[in-house]
Amino acid sequence: xxxxxxxxxxxxxxxxxxxxxxxxxxxxxxxxxxxxxxxxxxxxxxxxxxxxxxxxxxxxxxxxxxxxxxxxxxxxxxxxxxxxxxxxxxxxxxxxxxxxxxxxxxxxxxxxxxxxxxxxxxxxxxxxxxxxxxxxxxxxxxxxxxxxxxxxxxxxxxxxxxxxxxxxxxxxxxxxxxxxxxxxxxxxxxxxxxxxxxxxxxxxxxxxxxxxxxxxxxxxxxxxxxxxxxxxxxxxxxxxxxxxxxxxxxxxxxxxxxxxxxxxxxxxxxxxxxxxxxxxxxxxxxxxxxxxxxxxxxxxxxxxxxxxxxxxxxxxxxxxxxxxxxxxxxxx
Amino acid sequence: xxxxxxxxxxxxxxxxxxxxxxxxxxxxxxxxxxxxxxxxxxxxxxxxxxxxxxxxxxxxxxxxxxxxxxxxxxxxxxxxxxxxxxxxxxxxxxxxxxxxxxxxxxxxxxxxxxxxxxxxxxxxxxxxxxxxxxxxxxxxxxxxxxxxxxxxxxxxxxxxxxxxxxxxxxxxxxxxxxxxxxxxxxxxxxxxxxxxxxxxxxxxxxxxxxxxxxxxxxxxxxxxxxxxxxxxxxxxxxxxxxxxxxxxxxxxxxxxxxxxxxxxxxxxxxxxxxxxxxxxxxxxxxxxxxxxxxxxxxxxxxxxxxxxxxxxxxxxxxxxxxxxxxxxxx
Numbered sequence: 001x002x003x004x005x006x007x008x009x010x011x012x013x014x015x016x017x018x019x020x021x022x023x024x025x026x027x028x029x030x031x032x033x034x035x036x037x038x039x040x041x042x043x044x045x046x047x048x049x050x051x052x053x054x055x056x057x058x059x060x061x062x063x064x065x066x067x068x069x070x071x072x073x074x075x076x077x078x079x080x081x082x083x084x085x086x087x088x089x090x091x092x093x094x095x096x097x098x099x100x101x102x103x104x105x106x107x108x109x110x111x112x113x114x115x116x117x118x119x120x121x122x123x124x125x126x127x128x129x130x131x132x133x134x135x136x137x138x139x140x141x142x143x144x145x146x147x148x149x150x151x152x153x154x155x156x157x158x159x160x161x162x163x164x165x166x167x168x169x170x171x172x173x174x175x176x177x178x179x180x181x182x183x184x185x186x187x188x189x190x191x192x193x194x195x196x197x198x199x200x201x202x203x204x205x206x207x208x209x210x211x212x213x214x215x216x217x218x219x220x221x222x223x224x225x226x227x228x229x230x231x232x233x234x235x236x237x238x239x240x241x242x243x244x245x246x247x248x249x250x251x252x253x254x255x256x257x258x259x260x261x262x263x264x265x266x267x268x269x270x271x272x273x274x275x276x277x278x279x280x281x282x283x284x285x286x287x288x289x290x291x292x293x294x295x296x297x298x299x300x301x302x303x304x305x306x307x308x309x310x311x312x313x314x315x316x317x318x319x320x321x322x323x324x325x326x327x328x329x330x331x332x
Numbered sequence: 333x334x335x336x337x338x339x340x341x342x343x344x345x346x347x348x349x350x351x352x353x354x355x356x357x358x359x360x361x362x363x364x365x366x367x368x369x370x371x372x373x374x375x376x377x378x379x380x381x382x383x384x385x386x387x388x389x390x391x392x393x394x395x396x397x398x399x400x401x402x403x404x405x406x407x408x409x410x411x412x413x414x415x416x417x418x419x420x421x422x423x424x425x426x427x428x429x430x431x432x433x434x435x436x437x438x439x440x441x442x443x444x445x446x447x448x449x450x451x452x453x454x455x456x457x458x459x460x461x462x463x464x465x466x467x468x469x470x471x472x473x474x475x476x477x478x479x480x481x482x483x484x485x486x487x488x489x490x491x492x493x494x495x496x497x498x499x500x501x502x503x504x505x506x507x508x509x510x511x512x513x514x515x516x517x518x519x520x521x522x523x524x525x526x527x528x529x530x531x532x533x534x535x536x537x538x539x540x541x542x543x544x545x546x547x548x549x550x551x552x553x554x555x556x557x558x559x560x561x562x563x564x565x566x567x568x569x570x571x572x573x574x575x576x577x578x579x580x581x582x583x584x585x586x587x588x589x590x591x592x593x594x595x596x597x598x599x600x601x602x603x604x605x606x607x608x609x610x611x612x613x614x615x616x617x618x619x620x621x622x623x624x625x626x627x628x629x630x631x632x633x634x635x636x637x638x639x640x641x642x643x644x645x646x647x648x649x650x651x652x653x654x655x656x657x658x659x660x661x662x
Contacts, residue, residue: 188589267552
């Protein structure tokens, strides 16, 4: 990978949540994100996919410092965002904006749509009027008619609210947009409109995107590179073509098999079994965290945490099935 | 062809909102055959859940039902509340989307499943307990005897949905109604629950009506599919026909708008959004979003047109161009 094309580099970032009793002693720990590294290329989309509790949303919040990381680095324009503070951080963070899942709680119900979109500009010192002028422009870009700008979020449908949330993310002219399950709450016909909007805006505004979703098909549609996570760990990273053509990790394979296809002649789940449930993140299994559900689990999986190794060009996987000497795929 | 177990005829379900009658279901006719699965596919607000709840008559106060729902020769809508109580959870049971609110947080799950048996059968306590443990085993809950003593909050979403399914099965019902039973679950757990439904259906010979917004789930489960839009069934027929050769522009649009394996870049979209339930247009409700719509579509509601193999659709395009639809099919 070419370094000059990297816009954001996350390395070895980790976060453990601790719950404490009234004496301040740690009673339990949840390792939500464990040693995750990735690179976001300029004007590309990096997809993160995984089930609930895999740490994908925590990871997004760590990058933006909505949650403080325990360790690691987030390099953006030669600065480590995690080490910055004050004005410097505020300035750089303007370039990275987020769109959240729930458009019902992410907009301020007591502000008009226009003010909702203008608000980030006001916070950053733009005058009331200039802010509103810019907000009008962005509302238009996401397809909200000018006549609706003075309405309140309550009067809009979920799909339209999400458009407003996208306009608000764009108004600061970010370089990077993080979409955290941004289309998951929408109905399919509305979801398609929102996905196309992301595509258009990405081209129009030259955005780099981190696209987080639990939906494999949505991630495939949107991404150039895909990272699969399980219980806070990265299990596989590859270009979208590679990972969908040939998933290596047993979890990625299971995830693909679990996702119903739209092919009416082929019912995939007949005879399907991925036994067991997600283990409690309070007490993750030793070694590989997937081993308790893995049909290929071996002794060594319980003892050693597998490292990410390269199995193809830019295709890495964390699984003991694939040794350095043996990158041939073993089918399930 | 076996006779239908349940037949819905011209069902209309209306709510009264601020003195105004609002129809959520606007004349739905469907039937399910014994041992088969009917999937009702639709987006939020299409009336699919209200339709399902109308069968059980579990609707908020002020709901008004008309039409008929025939089960075992009787019209369910004519039954008294006492008769309904004998029907619910016994001959017809239901699984809801949100398993957490489907259970009482103050009682152990085993007791709640047992309560449904006790409600309908006079069995000694120990028999009921054994039955519950057997049911828990059948729906794939590990160490069933111990799990019957758990409280709902102590279980994961998948396990809780399994116990709700155990409750629904506890009196071996004729018909199982499921309202988005896997929507709140992760895909790997969804896959487990869907296979569980299939396995149960094989063993019990049960008839199922499953409501979902997810075409993938419909593909996996359906023998027949009814596509609902704005309170009406717009397309109805064998699953392979409806999804393989969709006749209604809404079904076609919905399939094209769904991301699927191998799709990259832009999607084809259905423009606009569904009409508000309080402001239904005359004529076809989909007309304002439909690229084939004509003046006639906006004025009159197209009737159901019969296509080959029992496949039905409510669209003037297919009525006029049936020859064309036949051609597409071949």
